[in-house]
Amino acid sequence: MESAIEVTGLLREYVTETGFLTRRRHEVQALRGISFDVRRGEIFGVLGPNGAGKTTLIKILSTMLSPSGGSARVLGFDVHSEAKRIRPRINVIFGGERSLYWRLTGSDNMRYFSDLYRVPEREQRHRIPELLELVGLQEKADVRVETYSKGMKQRLQIARGLVNRPEVLYLDEPSIGLDPIAAAELRRIVARLADQGTTIILTTHYMFEAEQLCRRIAVVDHGQIQALDTPEGLKRLAVGQEVVEVEVGGLLAGDLAQLRALPGVRHVAETYVGQCLLLTMQSDDPEQIESVLTGRASQYGLTAVRRRAASLEDAYLRLVGEAR
Amino acid sequence: MRAALRSAAMQLKNTLARQVIQFIILIQPIVFATLSYFILRHRPGVDMASYIVIGSGLISLWSAALFSSAGDLDRERRMGNFEYLLVTPTPFETIILGKIVGNTLLGFGSMAMSYLYATLVLRADFAVRAPMLFVLGFVGTLVSFLGISLVLASAFTLSRSARLIVNGMEYPIYLVSGVMFPLTLLPQWAQVIGHLVPLTWARATLQAAAAGLPASFWPAFWGLLGTGALYYLVGRVMFDGVLRRLRVRGDAGVY
Numbered sequence: 001m002e003s004a005i006e007v008t009g010l011l012r013e014y015v016t017e018t019g020f021l022t023r024r025r026h027e028v029q030a031l032r033g034i035s036f037d038v039r040r041g042e043i044f045g046v047l048g049p050n051g052a053g054k055t056t057l058i059k060i061l062s063t064m065l066s067p068s069g070g071s072a073r074v075l076g077f078d079v080h081s082e083a084k085r086i087r088p089r090i091n092v093i094f095g096g097e098r099s100l101y102w103r104l105t106g107s108d109n110m111r112y113f114s115d116l117y118r119v120p121e122r123e124q125r126h127r128i129p130e131l132l133e134l135v136g137l138q139e140k141a142d143v144r145v146e147t148y149s150k151g152m153k154q155r156l157q158i159a160r161g162l163v164n165r166p167e168v169l170y171l172d173e174p175s176i177g178l179d180p181i182a183a184a185e186l187r188r189i190v191a192r193l194a195d196q197g198t199t200i201i202l203t204t205h206y207m208f209e210a211e212q213l214c215r216r217i218a219v220v221d222h223g224q225i226q227a228l229d230t231p232e233g234l235k236r237l238a239v240g241q242e243v244v245e246v247e248v249g250g251l252l253a254g255d256l257a258q259l260r261a262l263p264g265v266r267h268v269a270e271t272y273v274g275q276c277l278l279l280t281m282q283s284d285d286p287e288q289i290e291s292v293l294t295g296r297a298s299q300y301g302l303t304a305v306r307r308r309a310a311s312l313e314d315a316y317l318r319l320v321g322e323a324r
Numbered sequence: 325m326r327a328a329l330r331s332a333a334m335q336l337k338n339t340l341a342r343q344v345i346q347f348i349i350l351i352q353p354i355v356f357a358t359l360s361y362f363i364l365r366h367r368p369g370v371d372m373a374s375y376i377v378i379g380s381g382l383i384s385l386w387s388a389a390l391f392s393s394a395g396d397l398d399r400e401r402r403m404g405n406f407e408y409l410l411v412t413p414t415p416f417e418t419i420i421l422g423k424i425v426g427n428t429l430l431g432f433g434s435m436a437m438s439y440l441y442a443t444l445v446l447r448a449d450f451a452v453r454a455p456m457l458f459v460l461g462f463v464g465t466l467v468s469f470l471g472i473s474l475v476l477a478s479a480f481t482l483s484r485s486a487r488l489i490v491n492g493m494e495y496p497i498y499l500v501s502g503v504m505f506p507l508t509l510l511p512q513w514a515q516v517i518g519h520l521v522p523l524t525w526a527r528a529t530l531q532a533a534a535a536g537l538p539a540s541f542w543p544a545f546w547g548l549l550g551t552g553a554l555y556y557l558v559g560r561v562m563f564d565g566v567l568r569r570l571r572v573r574g575d576a577g578v579y
Contacts, residue, residue: 115330
């Protein structure tokens with residue numbers, strides 16, 4: 001299948017200078033040689049912690065930023081030297097409430113951005129109400145954006161990002177701030193756009209969202225791709241089929257070290273759920289670990305030991321945890 | 325073209341919703357007209373009405389262009405629109421030009437306010453003896469302001485402290501352009517600087533038209549268009565460099 005996006009050895013460094021009399025130069029490597037390609041109509045996920053380079057990647061692919069090295073082509077055009085040929089055919093939606101004119105109405109915002117994307121007036125007349133209806137804002141179309149709730153602003157951003165019917169759509173953490181119903185609706189819209197042939201790059205912190213929508217996912221950390229596969233492939237690659245979950249009221253540092261050192265244990269993630277510590281243990285033989293821990297439950301004060309199917313989050317924690 | 329017009333219309337609507345701009349358009353002309361009145365009312369040989377109406381009107385026009393341009397770019401950054409505007413298919417300078425047109429039209433509103441206040445409240449005897457030249461001068465002022473506003477906008481596009489720069493650009497320009505008092509009161513070097521500012525030529529052009537002096541009008545008019553064209557060319561060249569630099573530095577979204 002033809003590629004919509006081809007990225008080869010992409011580099012990006014930010015240079016800042018501080019000091020007045022003696023200038024000091026600081027360099028930060030945001031992307032360190034990233035390579036991947038995205039097929040037309042694919043939803044491609046980019047997962048990674050804050051500062052991993054996800055937004056920098058989106059900004060380069062949407063022609064906001066120039067790469068420091070390597071190359072990126074979108075719809076066959078170079079993002080640096082042929083940006084003007086790319087721009088009419090793409091769009092970008094950032095998460096949160098920004099990137100809108102709050103003192104104008106929803107309709108005003110849509111009309112303005114439609115003009116900037118050179119959507120003919122005749123098309124605007126039916127497309128704008130359609131898009132506002134798609135995101136459930138038709139009733140509030142003529143109300144100033146400053147009176148919208150956070151979720152409504154976010155939905156308006158989504159409608160705004162679709163004014164030019166983009167062939168490639170970048171979604172940078174689009175579901176931040178949305179309530180569960182609105183987030184589900186967003187996922188439905190994204191899936192439908194992909195069905196209609198739109199290529200989508202999605203960055204998110206929500207694993208279930210990536211798992212539900214993305215055909216392939218790149219896990220990025222420290223400006224590099226740590227793994228790239230289908231959600232199922234990532235789970236197998238990083239974790240295996242199952243993990244062992246352990247609930248404990250509290251654990252001494254020495255006891256935790258002992259659990260980590262059990263034979264075959266490859267990774268232990270710690271999460272607090274209320275007063276309770278939840279350990280998620282990845283191992284070569286989860287059945288064996290479960291059996292060992294059940295036998296030592298009273299020694300460590302474990303309140304529950306169980307096996308469950310591995311999730312994308314387990315894979316993510318493993319990949320990112322190891323890189324850190 | 326439609327994008328630029330929409331940008332201008334959007335700018336008018338968005339800006340008029342802000343109280344600081346309402347102050348600049350409605351209140352500032354009254355303040356400056358009153359100041360000019362008290363400065364010049366006992367000064368012989370000075371056409372007081374012309375200074376009050378044209379001078380305070382141009383002051384408000386300059387303030388509107390300066391504050392709204394700088395404030396807008398700053399606000400675009402803070403609201404996260406700035407980066408987004410950079411990557412629409414409409415060239416960024418077209419978007420900015422539309423905004424500048426919107427701002428300049430607002431400035432003309434404040435000139436009208438100056439005229440009403442000066443004639444109705446201060447009873448200034450302001451007459452335009454060469455109306456056609458006055459209209460031509462108005463058009464020249466608009467064109468010239470587009471030029472310098474483009475230079476300012478490109479500088480503000482690159483700067484993260486646009487508002488601070490603006491504060492330093494307001495009063496010195498009023499002084500060297502002769503809109504508050506005759507330019508001849510200033511030392512020679514200040515008059516030379518003054519002639520680099522379109523405001524100086526706009527004031528001279530409109531005052532000559534109001535006084536019905538074609539011999540004074542035309543040199544001032546060509547000076548107005550000349551400085552405007554020069555600033556426009558500089559602005560276009562600057563914009564290309566500024567946009568390239570923004571993409572390389574990557575600080576369009578930083579404020």
